[in-house]
Amino acid sequence: MLKAEKISKTFRTKHNKIHALSSVSLEINKGEFVSITGPSGSGKSTLLLTLGGMSSPHSGKVLWSGESVFDWSNEKRAQWRAKTIGFVFQTFNLVPYLTVYENVRIALALSGKNENGAERVSNVLEQLGLSDRKDHLPRELSVGQQQRLALARVLVKDPELILADEPTGNLDPQTASEILAVIKNAKKEGKTVVLVTHDPNIAQTADRIIRIENGEIKNIIERAH
Amino acid sequence: MKIRQLVLREIFQRSNQLIFSLLSITLGIAIIVSIKNITVFSEKAVSRELDSLGANILILPKSANVQDYYSADFQDIEIPEDYVNILLNSDLKGLDNLSPKLSMPVEVNGKKVILTGILPKNEFKSKAMWQGALGVFSRPEWCGTVPVIPGLSGSKNNIVRKRVIDDLAANSVLIGYEISVSLGIKEADFITIAGEKFKVEAVLPMTGTIDDSRVFAHLHTVQKISGKQSKLNVIEIVGCCSQISKGLVQRINELLPNAKVVTITQIVQTQLNTNRMMNKLSLIMLIIIAVLGIAIIANYMSANVYERRREIGILSAMGATPSWIMRVFLLKACYIGIAGGLLGYVTGTVFAMILGPMFAGIPVLPLVSLFFYSMGLSIVITLIASIFPVIKATKIDPFIIMQEK
Numbered sequence: 001m002l003k004a005e006k007i008s009k010t011f012r013t014k015h016n017k018i019h020a021l022s023s024v025s026l027e028i029n030k031g032e033f034v035s036i037t038g039p040s041g042s043g044k045s046t047l048l049l050t051l052g053g054m055s056s057p058h059s060g061k062v063l064w065s066g067e068s069v070f071d072w073s074n075e076k077r078a079q080w081r082a083k084t085i086g087f088v089f090q091t092f093n094l095v096p097y098l099t100v101y102e103n104v105r106i107a108l109a110l111s112g113k114n115e116n117g118a119e120r121v122s123n124v125l126e127q128l129g130l131s132d133r134k135d136h137l138p139r140e141l142s143v144g145q146q147q148r149l150a151l152a153r154v155l156v157k158d159p160e161l162i163l164a165d166e167p168t169g170n171l172d173p174q175t176a177s178e179i180l181a182v183i184k185n186a187k188k189e190g191k192t193v194v195l196v197t198h199d200p201n202i203a204q205t206a207d208r209i210i211r212i213e214n215g216e217i218k219n220i221i222e223r224a225h
Numbered sequence: 226m227k228i229r230q231l232v233l234r235e236i237f238q239r240s241n242q243l244i245f246s247l248l249s250i251t252l253g254i255a256i257i258v259s260i261k262n263i264t265v266f267s268e269k270a271v272s273r274e275l276d277s278l279g280a281n282i283l284i285l286p287k288s289a290n291v292q293d294y295y296s297a298d299f300q301d302i303e304i305p306e307d308y309v310n311i312l313l314n315s316d317l318k319g320l321d322n323l324s325p326k327l328s329m330p331v332e333v334n335g336k337k338v339i340l341t342g343i344l345p346k347n348e349f350k351s352k353a354m355w356q357g358a359l360g361v362f363s364r365p366e367w368c369g370t371v372p373v374i375p376g377l378s379g380s381k382n383n384i385v386r387k388r389v390i391d392d393l394a395a396n397s398v399l400i401g402y403e404i405s406v407s408l409g410i411k412e413a414d415f416i417t418i419a420g421e422k423f424k425v426e427a428v429l430p431m432t433g434t435i436d437d438s439r440v441f442a443h444l445h446t447v448q449k450i451s452g453k454q455s456k457l458n459v460i461e462i463v464g465c466c467s468q469i470s471k472g473l474v475q476r477i478n479e480l481l482p483n484a485k486v487v488t489i490t491q492i493v494q495t496q497l498n499t500n501r502m503m504n505k506l507s508l509i510m511l512i513i514i515a516v517l518g519i520a521i522i523a524n525y526m527s528a529n530v531y532e533r534r535r536e537i538g539i540l541s542a543m544g545a546t547p548s549w550i551m552r553v554f555l556l557k558a559c560y561i562g563i564a565g566g567l568l569g570y571v572t573g574t575v576f577a578m579i580l581g582p583m584f585a586g587i588p589v590l591p592l593v594s595l596f597f598y599s600m601g602l603s604i605v606i607t608l609i610a611s612i613f614p615v616i617k618a619t620k621i622d623p624f625i626i627m628q629e630k
């Protein structure tokens with residue numbers, strides 16, 4: 001489904017050259033739940049964002065159903081992201097001046113899946129317990145509600161692949177487990193999930209755990225559930 | 226959700242930041258509108274002053290020359306009065322203050338003076354075939370229609386300034402300043418010309434021209450005294466200078482092949498040069514303010530793009546295409562342009578109406594044409610100013626932005 005072939009990415013600073021990813025290869029299968037773990041600065045988030053077509057690797061390829069996503073035009077890659085991928089971030093990344101409803105609605109609008117749009121948005125807000133907050137701005141929500149909104153924005157467009165970058169990093173344990181439950185539920189419904197985390201307990205819940213250090217895959221643990 | 230909703234929501238949620246840029250564009254457009262507005266009315270005021278230079282087109286008998294016109298000595302050479310009909314019934318544009326005249330030497334109180342017959346404005350009104358001709362007494366829009374300014378265009382001055390008079394009875398005369406002084410004639414006095422008694426309707430202000438030594442009577446009275454029924458010596462026209470440069474004289478020549486049509490080059494040149502100068506001044510101001518406006522809006526849009534780079538990253542992660550992001554910023558620029566144009570027009574017009582009379586001594590009225598001008602200009606300025614910031618917005622690397630935690 002999604003494949004990385006020897007992808008490398010380097011950042012240059014004034015004095016240094018940082019190898020964020022060094023010849024990383026991996027394959028994510030349809031319906032799989034993969035966690036990527038490793039210490040801070042190991043390249044986990046860089047790998048996730050590169051897999052999502054957000055920035056091209058300096059070498060190597062990211063393949064979606066056999067096609068190299070970075071050989072596509074920016075427009076085509078953006079449309080692919082809009083329809084196929086749902087990003088969830090540690091810092092929620094909500095549009096600050098849009099209401100809860102509008103934040104979800106715009107994600108749906110960008111995906112082009114506008115049929116029964118209002119109903120779909122209402123359903124997903126109901127599912128995530130945000131119906132009574134639909135006219136509120138993100139700053140008026142608790143952090144847990146904000147992350148649920150970020151998830152609602154992803155789930156409303158029914159993506160094939162969810163890429164989550166430390167989605168529980170800013171949350172208390174109770175809220176974190178609620179968010180994780182939503183992600184696991186999405187996996188149960190057949191979605192593919194790639195989750196970046198530095199929390200070993202959360203990583204353990206995945207089908208496969210990929211450990212990264214210094215931009216290289218150190219080991220891959222397959223887990224039977 | 227439509228782009229329009231997103232843009233409006235952003236504008237209203239961050240109205241504080243918008244106010245400064247909106248004020249800037251509004252002020253810029255207001256300055257342009259007020260300058261343009263004052264310039265338009267200044268041009269009209271200048272053109273009114275140029276009118277006082279006199280006619281710039283003369284229709285003379287074929288064998289007469291300009292010297293004959295200035296000395297009012299036509300030696301019994303005339304043109305038919307019917308030429309006035311022909312001119313008024315033609316489709317010529319740019320004819321203004323058409324004034325047929327017939328002159329003859331007479332004696333007043335033992336002094337030789339020129340008696341000139343003129344046709345008052347009410348004669349044009351009374352003739353059915355000239356019903357559509359009253360436009361000749363007001364400059365067409367492209368020549369700078371002169372608004373009526375209370376206190377500036379009294380009836381006495383009219384014959385000097387515009388060379389037309391509203392009404393003149395058959396037994397009334399207007400006398401030039403010099404005759405009034407040298408013969409001690411005052412308003413409401415009676416004088417005798419060719420055995421007939423005339424009431425002095427008015428003494429004309431001093432002009433410094435041969436008109437100061439003339440007596441003006443009704444054209445038909447002079448035709449009767451001289452025995453030259455339906456004859457004229459000259460038809461004076463204040464022609465629109467832009468139409469003269471487009472071949473008005475040639476067209477009159479074609480219309481009246483048996484007359485001599487001449488232009489007073491000095492007057493026409495002065496009019497053309499003045500108009501050219503006013504247009505240049507207006508253009509220079511427009512360029513300065515457009516550049517300033519572009520700089521201010523470009524600065525705001527750049528700051529807005531920088532401030533919203535994370536949001537651009539978020540939208541990009543959600544699948545917003547570069548062209549979609551471009552549309553968001555360009556639509557915002559359009560909205561700022563529309564609001565700036567509207568507010569700028571209103572503010573600029575109010576400025577012009579207050580400052581015009583105060584500093585330039587001219588009355589200024591709102592010009593609807595400037596509304597469309599300011600709207601168009603404002604939108605164009607904001608769009609041009611937004612081009613580079615918008616291109617920058619579409620090139621923001623969402624990867625870098627999303628890495629900022």
